[in-house]
Amino acid sequence: MSKSASLVSAHDISVELGGRPVLDAVDFSIASGELVGLLGPNGAGKTTLLRALAGLQKLKQGQVNLLGEDIQRYAVEDRARRLAYLPQAGQCHWPMPVAQVVALGRLPHRAPWAQMPSSDAEAIQRAMAATDVAYLANRPATELSGGERSRVLLARALAVESQLLLADEPTAGLDPAHQLSVMEVLRSRVQSGIGVVVVMHDLSLAARFCSRLVLLHGARVVADDVPSKVLTAPHLQAVYGIEAHLSETEQGMLVVPLQRV
Secondary structure, rough: OOOOOOOOOOEEEEEEEEEEEEEEEEEEEEEEEEEEEEOOOOOOOOHHHHHOOOOOOOOOOEEEEEEEEEEEHHOOOHHHHEEEEEOOOOOOOOOEEHHHHHHHHHHHOOOOOOOOOHHHHHHHHHHHHOOHHHHHOOEEEEHHHHHHHHHHHHHHHHOOOOEEEEEEEOOOOHHHHHHHHHHEEEEEEHHHOOOEEEEEEEEEHHHHHEEEEEEEEOEEEEEEEEEHOOOOOHHHHHHHHEEEEEEOOOOEEEEEEEOOO
């Protein structure tokens, strides 16, 4: 856990879905300048924890604080300015041009029906450039490939320019070059002072880019530490049921699953 002031923190939170415990007495926090990866097998509670941190998930017990205050006390607009949430496998249901989709990220920053200021336009351009979607600006969002759509939705979240970004599997469905690009963008945003929580399944990407990893299993936090102390042979066997090759490279830690156990 970070010793700095938390952007968002969960205290003893529990969640049940369909009568099944999905999170059980979980504590979590993230401070500015951290890129934290949420790991775990399918059904471990990663998305549920991310939704709880965004104030979108009903809790059975516990509390989530945003900048030291109960997140449920924030007006929707205030919360939306302070944190951006990128859900898993988001969709674009209307044939809006990509630039307009990305511009939705700026809505929390201006009054209804107000004209877009130059600062908004600049934020939109920065987000589109960072995610390599500027060339798609005039294309209808409904005509994009799955990978292009994922990058556009990430651009929308980045355009908020919030203090905290919560992203659920932002590299899913992307080719290797764009997976690396997305993680580089997130790391760059963290270096500028924001906090990022990202759900991931690619263990090597998580190990290389995240400053901290939180491993979930059985509705609980199994480990919360730097990557080398989380992605250990005992943890991988107990949580994922695999043996893996673990090595250090110049670019960071490499995790290659070898076989089930």
